[in-house]
Structures are given as structure tokens and as C-alpha cells.
Amino acid sequence: VIDTTGPHASGIRPSRREGLHARRFDDEIVLYDAAHHGVHYLNQTAAMILELCDGTRDERDLVNEMQRRFGTSFTSDQSSALAEQVRYTLERLTADGLIESSRLGESRGACSR
Amino acid sequence: MTQIALAPVEVLRDTPSAKAASRPVQVPCGVRHYRIGPVGVSLQSDVGHVAEAFHRQYTTYEVDRPALGSFRMDVVLKRSPRTLRRYHHIHGNGEELFVVRKPLSVLPHLEWAINLMIARYLPGFLELHASAMSRDGKAAIFPGAPGRGKTTLAAGLLARGWSYLSDEFALIDVTTGLLHAYPKALCIKKGSFAIVESLGLAVNDRVAHVKGKKGPVRFLNPLAVRPDAVSAPCRAALIVLPEYVPGAPARIEPLSAARAVFELAQVSFNFGRFRRRGFDLLADLASEARCYRLQSGDLEQTCRIVEQFMEGEYE
Numbered sequence: 001v002i003d004t005t006g007p008h009a010s011g012i013r014p015s016r017r018e019g020l021h022a023r024r025f026d027d028e029i030v031l032y033d034a035a036h037h038g039v040h041y042l043n044q045t046a047a048m049i050l051e052l053c054d055g056t057r058d059e060r061d062l063v064n065e066m067q068r069r070f071g072t073s074f075t076s077d078q079s080s081a082l083a084e085q086v087r088y089t090l091e092r093l094t095a096d097g098l099i100e101s102s103r104l105g106e107s108r109g110a111c112s113r
Numbered sequence: 114m115t116q117i118a119l120a121p122v123e124v125l126r127d128t129p130s131a132k133a134a135s136r137p138v139q140v141p142c143g144v145r146h147y148r149i150g151p152v153g154v155s156l157q158s159d160v161g162h163v164a165e166a167f168h169r170q171y172t173t174y175e176v177d178r179p180a181l182g183s184f185r186m187d188v189v190l191k192r193s194p195r196t197l198r199r200y201h202h203i204h205g206n207g208e209e210l211f212v213v214r215k216p217l218s219v220l221p222h223l224e225w226a227i228n229l230m231i232a233r234y235l236p237g238f239l240e241l242h243a244s245a246m247s248r249d250g251k252a253a254i255f256p257g258a259p260g261r262g263k264t265t266l267a268a269g270l271l272a273r274g275w276s277y278l279s280d281e282f283a284l285i286d287v288t289t290g291l292l293h294a295y296p297k298a299l300c301i302k303k304g305s306f307a308i309v310e311s312l313g314l315a316v317n318d319r320v321a322h323v324k325g326k327k328g329p330v331r332f333l334n335p336l337a338v339r340p341d342a343v344s345a346p347c348r349a350a351l352i353v354l355p356e357y358v359p360g361a362p363a364r365i366e367p368l369s370a371a372r373a374v375f376e377l378a379q380v381s382f383n384f385g386r387f388r389r390r391g392f393d394l395l396a397d398l399a400s401e402a403r404c405y406r407l408q409s410g411d412l413e414q415t416c417r418i419v420e421q422f423m424e425g426e427y428e
Contacts, residue, residue, distance in 0.1 A: 021389055021392060023371070023374065023392075023393075023396040024371075025369060025370040025371040025374075025399070025400065026369065026370075026371075028369050028370075028371035028372070029371060030371040030372075030374040030375055030396065032388075032389055032392035034388065034389060037385060037388065039374070039375055039378040039379075039384075039392065040375075041371055041372055041374070041375035042371075
């Protein structure tokens with residue numbers, strides 16, 4: 001069971017902010033934020049979550065999509081752990097200004113490469 | 114049941130500050146001019162022993178006239194009207210950078226002041242706080258904060274026949290991506306005096322200078338080790354983040370290219386000047402080089418491991 005009371009639940013669909021210049025190395029990403037002149041490193045899990053933030057998925061959709069991509073069945077505990085990871089990552093990405101939250105129909109933004 | 118391995122999330126952030134623009138240089142007569150790699154220095158000193166000690170270190174690099182964009186460095190002796198003590202005022206392009214009292218503190222602070230000028234104003238290079246050495250036309254960069262063992266590692270590799278780029282700056286030409294030498298004298302701290310002497314490397318002065326909180330230091334001229342010790346411009350093949358831990362066994366950890374870009378941005382002095390171009394340079398650098406973290410408490414072992422890294426034996 002996934003708690004849907006977080007900041008990105010209830011139909012809020014995060015999307016990557018515009019103006020991020022990304023370089024992918026294997027499964028990891030390093031980003032240059034031209035607006036704030038910052039460099040960000042995202043490991044495999046965080047990079048996957050960021051890439052799924054395209055303005056069409058809310059937090060629950062992100063968890064479901066990650067489960068699908070892992071291609072295996074999750075136990076209840078594993079699902080909860082994954083949901084916790086997704087929530088934490090969304091909070092970090094929001095705090096660092098890498099994603100914006102929008103409701104359905106307001107999706108925008110993408111990494112430059 | 115299938116185990117699902119999720120790496121703990123890591124999101125790291127670094128926001129370097131932008132640096133000020135260049136200042137004009139006025140060069141009066143009576144000054145000595147040097148061109149140390151791409152760095153021009155015009156030095157005038159009220160204190161004879163400072164000018165002589167600096168000249169001894171950089172005789173090879175003396176030039177007749179100032180190079181374009183040379184840094185004007187002045188060492189001025191003034192008496193304090195309050196204490197009547199004499200102080201050495203070190204200026205770079207007219208800006209007072211350090212005031213030191215003890216004569217043995219002047220040369221290290223003059224070197225430090227030149228480093229500050231390079232970090233602020235040298236055009237055309239992305240600068241990393243790193244030592245850098247080369248062998249067979251390929252460079253190794255050792256980035257890190259003070260105390261990580263960058264200079265001692267450079268001295269160790271110099272003694273093993275490597276060519277010298279710098280013990281303080283990895284200078285990356287933003288046009289070509291090549292590393293250029295800034296062959297300043299290696300600044301050896303007290304903790305490494307014995308080990309450097311055991312390598313058979315002769316330091317310039319028997320008397321140690323004093324570099325503020327860093328304590329006693331001695332200078333090692335790479336050209337005194339070998340006349341051809343300074344490296345030609347070359348491309349980086351290896352990035353190693355060293356950490357000297359006394360008594361610790363060697364611990365090697367491969368570093369992903371993405372993480373290396375982040376680490377390099379953190380130790381860049383002037384990343385703010387180049388913005389996205391600088392980011393792309395670092396990304397290209399990390400993607401072309403092998404990257405590692407290396408913790409060690411033994412210089413001989415560290416040098417051997419670095420040579421094995423260079424040969425690709427840890428791939």
C-alpha cells in the first residue's frame with residue numbers, strides 16, 4: 001500500500017525543469033543547471049526517477065513504473081521501501097530545483113540531452 | 114523471492130561562485146619578468162632576499178619583457194605606525210593580498226599570492242585544484258583539498274621519472290582540452306620533508322620557510338631534479354582522488370565518470386567563468402580518463418598503484 005499524502009501525491013505530476021544540461025554516463029547522470037550555476041550528480045536510482053518525471057506521472061505512477069522497469073514482483077515491504085525512496089528523491093530534486101510540480105495537463109520541461 | 118537491489122539515492126549539489134574579471138597591469142622598470150608555463154609574473158621586491166630566492170627558483174623562466182597579461186607582483190616593506198614593526202606587504206596587480214611579518218614567511222606567501230592571481234585572472238584555462246603529472250605523453254590528475262597528499266604524490270612520481278605539470282593547478286586549455294604545465298616549485302610541507310629527502314630529491318633551501326597555518330615548507334625545483342622534467346601539453350588519461358591517511362593500507366575504489374565530473378567541478382577554481390563550456394570540458398575529461406579514489410598511507414605503494422592505473426591494470 002502506498003501512502004499518497006506526500007507533496008507529489010494527489011495528482012501532482014513532477015516534471016524536469018527547463019535549462020538543465022545533462023550528461024549521462026552509464027546509469028548515472030550529472031547535470032549542469034545554467035540558471036543557478038550548479039552541478040548535480042544523480043546515481044542510478046535518482047537518475048531513473050528524474051527521467052520518469054515528465055509531467056505525466058504522479059508519485060504513485062512513478063513507483064509503479066519503476067516496479068515495471070525492474071521487471072519483477074515486489075513484496076509489500078519492498079514496495080514500501082521503493083515508495084519511500086521515490087518520495088525522498090522527489091523531495092531532494094524539488095529542493096535542488098531540478099523538478100517542478102504541476103497538475104495533470106500542465107506538464108512541461110525536459111533535459112537538453 | 115527475488116532480491117531487488119536498489120542503490121541508496123544520492124543527489125549531490127555544488128554551486129561554485131563566479132570570479133571577478135581581469136585587471137589591467139602596469140609594469141614600471143626595475144622589475145624582473147618571468148614566464149612560468151602560461152603564467153607571466155613581473156616581480157618587484159623591496160626585500161632583496163625574496164627577489165633572489167624567487168629568482169633562484171625561476172631563473173630558467175626569466176624573460177626580457179613582460180608577457181602579455183603578466184601578473185604584477187610587489188613585495189613592499191612598510192613600518193607599522195602603531196607598533197613600529199616592519200611588515201611585508203604582498204600585492205598582486207596593485208591589490209594587497211597578504212601582509213606578513215617574518216622574513217621566512219614572505220616567499221611562500223608570494224607563491225600563494227601568485228596562485229590567487231592565477232585562480233582569479235588567468236584566461237583561457239579551466240583550473241582544477243590538483244597536482245598533475247605525465248608519463249609517455251599521458252597525464253594523471255590528482256585533485257583534492259589541501260592535505261590530501263597531492264604535492265607529495267607529485268614528488269614521488271617525479272622521482273620515478275614522471276614529468277611535471279604542477280603541484281597546485283591542473284590547467285585545462287578550454288580550446289584544445291589539453292593539460293598545460295604550470296611548473297612552479299613544489300611546495301613541500303614539514304610532514305613530507307623526510308620522505309622527499311629519502312627519495313633523493315634536493316629541496317632548494319636548507320632553511321624551511323613558513324606558510325602561515327600550514328607551517329614550515331620547503332621548495333623543490335623540478336628542473337633541479339631533471340632538466341627535462343617539465344611535461345609538454347598532453348591529454349589526461351587518469352584521474353585519481355588521493356587521500357593520505359597515515360599508516361592506512363591502500364584502498365582503491367573506482368569512481369564513475371558522472372561522480373568524477375561532480376568532484377572535479379567542486380575543486381575547480383574558475384568553473385564559474387566557463388559555465389556550460391566548463392561543464393562539457395569536465396564531462397569530456399572524465400569520459401576519456403579512468404577515474405579512481407585512492408586512500409593510502411604509503412607513498413611508494415601509492416606511486417606503484419598509480420603506475421598500474423596508468424597501464425590499465427585495474428580495469
